[in-house]
Amino acid sequence: xxxxxxxxxxxxxxxxxxxxxxxxxxxxxxxxxxxxxxxxxxxxxxxxxxxxxxxxxxxxxxxxxxxxxxxxxxxxxxxxxxxxxxxxxxxxxxxxxxxxxxxxxxxxxxxxxxxxxxxxxxxxxxxxxxxxxxxxxxxxxxxxxxxxxxxxxxxxxxxxxxxxxxxxxxxxxxxxxxxxxxxxxxxxxxxxxxxxxxxxxxxxxxxxxxxxxxxxxxxxxxxxxxxxxxxxxxxxxxxxxxxxxxxxxxxxxxxxxxxxxxxxxxxxxxxxxxxxxxxxxxxxxxxxxxxxxxxxxxxxxxxxxxxxxxxxxxx
Amino acid sequence: xxxxxxxxxxxxxxxxxxxxxxxxxxxxxxxxxxxxxxxxxxxxxxxxxxxxxxxxxxxxxxxxxxxxxxxxxxxxxxxxxxxxxxxxxxxxxxxxxxxxxxxxxxxxxxxxxxxxxxxxxxxxxxxxxxxxxxxxxxxxxxxxxxxxxxxxxxxxxxxxxxxxxxxxxxxxxxxxxxxxxxxxxxxxxxxxxxxxxxxxxxxxxxxxxxxxxxxxxxxxxxxxxxxxxxxxxxxxxxxxxxxxxxxxxxxxxxxxxxxxxxxxxxxxxxxxxxxxxxxxxxxxxxxxxxxxxxxxxxxxxxxxxxxxxxxxxxxxxxxxxxxxxxxxxxxxxxxxxxxxxxxxxxxxxxxxxxxxxxxxxxxxxxxxxxxxxxxxxxx
Numbered sequence: 001x002x003x004x005x006x007x008x009x010x011x012x013x014x015x016x017x018x019x020x021x022x023x024x025x026x027x028x029x030x031x032x033x034x035x036x037x038x039x040x041x042x043x044x045x046x047x048x049x050x051x052x053x054x055x056x057x058x059x060x061x062x063x064x065x066x067x068x069x070x071x072x073x074x075x076x077x078x079x080x081x082x083x084x085x086x087x088x089x090x091x092x093x094x095x096x097x098x099x100x101x102x103x104x105x106x107x108x109x110x111x112x113x114x115x116x117x118x119x120x121x122x123x124x125x126x127x128x129x130x131x132x133x134x135x136x137x138x139x140x141x142x143x144x145x146x147x148x149x150x151x152x153x154x155x156x157x158x159x160x161x162x163x164x165x166x167x168x169x170x171x172x173x174x175x176x177x178x179x180x181x182x183x184x185x186x187x188x189x190x191x192x193x194x195x196x197x198x199x200x201x202x203x204x205x206x207x208x209x210x211x212x213x214x215x216x217x218x219x220x221x222x223x224x225x226x227x228x229x230x231x232x233x234x235x236x237x238x239x240x241x242x243x244x245x246x247x248x249x250x251x252x253x254x255x256x257x258x259x260x261x262x263x264x265x266x267x268x269x270x271x272x273x274x275x276x277x278x279x280x281x282x283x284x285x286x287x288x289x290x291x292x293x294x295x296x297x298x299x300x301x302x303x304x305x306x307x308x309x310x311x312x313x314x315x
Numbered sequence: 316x317x318x319x320x321x322x323x324x325x326x327x328x329x330x331x332x333x334x335x336x337x338x339x340x341x342x343x344x345x346x347x348x349x350x351x352x353x354x355x356x357x358x359x360x361x362x363x364x365x366x367x368x369x370x371x372x373x374x375x376x377x378x379x380x381x382x383x384x385x386x387x388x389x390x391x392x393x394x395x396x397x398x399x400x401x402x403x404x405x406x407x408x409x410x411x412x413x414x415x416x417x418x419x420x421x422x423x424x425x426x427x428x429x430x431x432x433x434x435x436x437x438x439x440x441x442x443x444x445x446x447x448x449x450x451x452x453x454x455x456x457x458x459x460x461x462x463x464x465x466x467x468x469x470x471x472x473x474x475x476x477x478x479x480x481x482x483x484x485x486x487x488x489x490x491x492x493x494x495x496x497x498x499x500x501x502x503x504x505x506x507x508x509x510x511x512x513x514x515x516x517x518x519x520x521x522x523x524x525x526x527x528x529x530x531x532x533x534x535x536x537x538x539x540x541x542x543x544x545x546x547x548x549x550x551x552x553x554x555x556x557x558x559x560x561x562x563x564x565x566x567x568x569x570x571x572x573x574x575x576x577x578x579x580x581x582x583x584x585x586x587x588x589x590x591x592x593x594x595x596x597x598x599x600x601x602x603x604x605x606x607x608x609x610x611x612x613x614x615x616x617x618x619x620x621x622x623x624x625x626x627x628x629x630x631x632x633x634x635x636x637x638x639x640x641x642x643x644x645x646x647x648x649x650x651x652x653x654x655x656x657x658x659x660x661x662x663x664x665x666x667x668x669x670x671x672x673x674x675x676x677x678x679x680x681x682x683x684x685x686x687x688x689x690x691x692x693x694x
Contacts, residue, residue: 003534010526127547129578226523226551228579236521271527285517
C-alpha cells in the first residue's frame with residue numbers, strides 16, 4: 001500500500017511536468033495544426049538559462065534567500081523562452097503556414113538540432129549541476145503506517161502545486177476571457193476570426209509565447225528535481241509530452257493535462273506493478289512499451305484521443 | 316585461403332622490410348598511437364611519455380637481437396581519439412615498418428585499428444581500452460593489459476559478497492552494451508556466490524527520474540544496489556536513493572569515478588562504492604620507482620595512464636628479446652605465452668588477448684572525494 005502511494009506521488013510529479021510541456025504542443029497544434037518539434041529544446045534552454053541566472057544572482061547577491069533566487073531565475077527563463085518561442089514561430093513556421101504539413105515538421109526538427117548545438121557550445125556537453133534551492137529533505141506521507149512510508153519533498157510538492165495552478169489559470173484564460181475567445185476563434189477558423197477583427201498573427205505569437213514560458217517553467221522544475229541540466233535534456237520530456245498530448249487528444253487543453261498526468265501515472269505504476277503482476281516476465285524494462293500500448297489502445301478506440309474532438313468538420 | 320596467403324605474404328614482406336631496416340641502422344621501430352591533439356591530448360601525451368621512458372630504459376641495456384646490437388625507437392602517431400583517424404594512422408604506422416604498436420587509447424579507436432594491425436600481422440597492445448569487444452574480434456594480434464568491463468562485473472560481484480557481505484542485492488542497468496554487460500556479469504558472479512538478486516530493474520541511458528524503480532527496490536529491503544551505468548546518471552541515482560531513505564549503498568564498476576559524479580551528486584554521493592580497472596600508482600608493484608623516473612625525465616606529474624603505456628612497450632620489447640627476433644611471426648607466439656613483471660603488475664594473456672587476473676581498485680566517496688580504499692581482483 002505504501003508502495004502504491006509512493007508510485008502515485010512519483011507519477012503525479014512526472015505527470016504534472018509532462019502536462020505542462022504537453023500544453024505547449026497542444027496549444028500550437030490547436031491553432032496552427034502543426035507539431036512544434038522544437039518545443040522540448042525550448043524546455044532545455046529554459047533550464048540552462050535558469051541555471052546561468054542562478055549562478056549570476058548568487059555571485060552578485062550571496063545573501064539572497066534561495067527561494068527568491070529560484071523565483072528570479074524562473075521569471076527570467078520564462079521571459080527568455082517566451083521570446084525564443086516567438087522567434088522560432090517567426091523564423092521556422094510563419095513562412096510555412098500554408099506549405100504542406102511536412103515542411104514545418106522538418107523546419108521544427110532543424111530548429112531543435114540548432115538549439116541543442118548552441119546549448120552544447122554555450123553550456124558545454126557535460127551535465128551541469130543545478131543547485132538545490134528548494135529542500136529535497138524527505139517528508140513522510142502517512143508516517144508510521146509502515147516500515148517504508150511514502151516519501152515526498154518540498155521540491156516535488158511545489159512542482160505539483162505550481163503545475164496544477166498554472167493549468168487552472170490557463171483554462172480560465174482560454175475559456176473565460178476575451179483573449180481566450182479570440183484564441184478559440186482563430187483555432188476554429190482563422191479567416192472568419194480575422195473578419196471579426198481578430199489578428200490571427202497576434203494570437204499565434206501570444207500562444208507561442210505562453211507555450212515557451214510554460215516549457216521554461218517545466219525545465220526549471222525538472223532541473224530542480226533531478227539536480228542536473230544538460231543540452232540533451234529536452235529530448236525525453238519532449239517525446240513524452242507529445243505522447244501525452246496525443247493521448248489526451250491533441251488540440252485540447254484539458255486533454256493535454258489529463259494525458260500528461262495519466263502518462264506519468266501509467267509509467268510509475270507500470271514500473272511498480274508490471275513485474276509483480278506478471279511474475280517477473282515483464283519488468284521495468286517494459287515501462288515505455290507499456291505506456292505506448294496504452295496509447296495505442298486509446299487511439300484504436302478513440303482515434304482523436306481521450307478528450308479530442310473530431311477534426312473532420314474543420315475547413 | 317586467398318586472404319591467408321595474402322596476409323602471409325604481407326607479413327613476410329613486412330618482416331623482411333623490418334629486418335632490412337634493422338640491418339641498415341639497427342633500429343627497431345615501435346609504434347604508439349593515441350590522442351596527441353584535441354581535448355584528450357594530455358592523456359595521449361602522457362601515454363607517449365610512458366612509452367618513451369620504456370624505450371629509453373630498454374636501450375640503456377644495449378639490447379642485442381640475433382647477435383646484433385639494436386636500438387629501439389618510438390614512432391608516435393596522433394589518432395585524435397577518432398575511430399576514422401585511428402585507421403589512417405594505424406596504416407601509416409604499418410607503412411613506416413613498426414614491429415608492434417602500443418595503442419590506441421580507448422575502445423572506440425582500438426577496435427577499427429585492430430584490423431589494420433591484424434592484416435599486417437603485427438602485435439597491438441592496447442594499454443587502457445576496456446571494452447570487451449576489442450579482443451572479441453578474433454584477431455590473434457590484439458592484446459590488452461588492463462581488465463575489461465566484463466571482468467569488472469565479475470570482480471565487483473566478488474567484492475560485494477566477500478568484502479561488503481551483501482546478501483540481498485538490487486541490480487539496475489542502463490540497457491547500453493556497457494551497462495547491461497556489466498550488470499549481467501555482476502549478477503552471474505553474485506548468484507554463483509550464493510547471494511540473491513532481490514530486484515532487477517532497468518532504466519535507459521536518458522532516464523533522469525529513478526523514483527519509480529527505486530520505490531520497487533525499497534520494498535525489497537536490499538543491502539546493496541548495483542548500477543551498470545556511468546557517472547551522469549549514477550549521481551542523480553545516488554541522490555534519489557538518499558532522498559527515498561534507502562540505507563543500502565550504491566555500487567558501480569566502471570564509469571563512476573569522476574569529478575562529474577561528485578559535482579552532480581551535490582554531497583549526496585557519500586559512501587558510494589566503485590571499481591575501476593587498474594591499480595592506483597601507489598599500489599602498483601613498480602609504481603614508486605616509475606613515478607620517480609617519470610618525474611625526473613619529464614619534470615611533471617603522471618597524468619593518468621603512463622604506467623600502462625610503459626608496460627605496453629615493456630612487454631613488447633620483452634617478447635622480442637625473448638624470441639630473439641623482430642619478426643612478428645616469431646615474437647607473437649612468445650608474447651601470447653609471456654609472463655612479464657611490469658610496473659602495473661604481472662602481465663600474461665588469455666586466449667583472447669585479455670590480461671589474465673586483472674586488478675581493480677575500489678574507490679569510495681569520502682568527504683566528497685573519491686578515495687581508493689582497497690584492491691580487488693588480481694591473484
